[in-house]
Amino acid sequence: MCKNNQKDNENNTDKSVHSMPYYTVKSWKKGETYKLFPCPFCGGEPDVKYKGNDYTKTRKVTVKCKKCRCQRTDAAMRNGMEWLEEIAIKNWNQKPSV
Numbered sequence: 001m002c003k004n005n006q007k008d009n010e011n012n013t014d015k016s017v018h019s020m021p022y023y024t025v026k027s028w029k030k031g032e033t034y035k036l037f038p039c040p041f042c043g044g045e046p047d048v049k050y051k052g053n054d055y056t057k058t059r060k061v062t063v064k065c066k067k068c069r070c071q072r073t074d075a076a077m078r079n080g081m082e083w084l085e086e087i088a089i090k091n092w093n094q095k096p097s098v
């Protein structure tokens with residue numbers, strides 16, 4: 001009654017199969033990159049846009065899908081772009097609750 005032994009051996013050959021596909025985007029911080037999951041709606045490639053700098057009061061980070069153009073923006077007044085970028089990318093990577 002035990003037919004599972006063969007299947008177990010096959011699955012152990014490639015561990016990378018389990019990792020989700022993602023896009024690598026350049027971070028605001030020089031030399032660093034982030035992992036961005038594909039658009040939760042259409043699976044398209046996301047694009048990250050930055051607005052504002054140390055001389056403006058408001059900073060905005062927008063993650064936008066190139067394909068279906070859905071987007072989400074996070075804004076901050078006091079915190080820096082590096083902090084905001086981290087939040088924006090975390091939020092994007094969170095799958096909408098099902």
Ligand SMILES: [Zn+2]
Nearest residue numbers: 039042065068
């Ligand atoms: Zn999309």
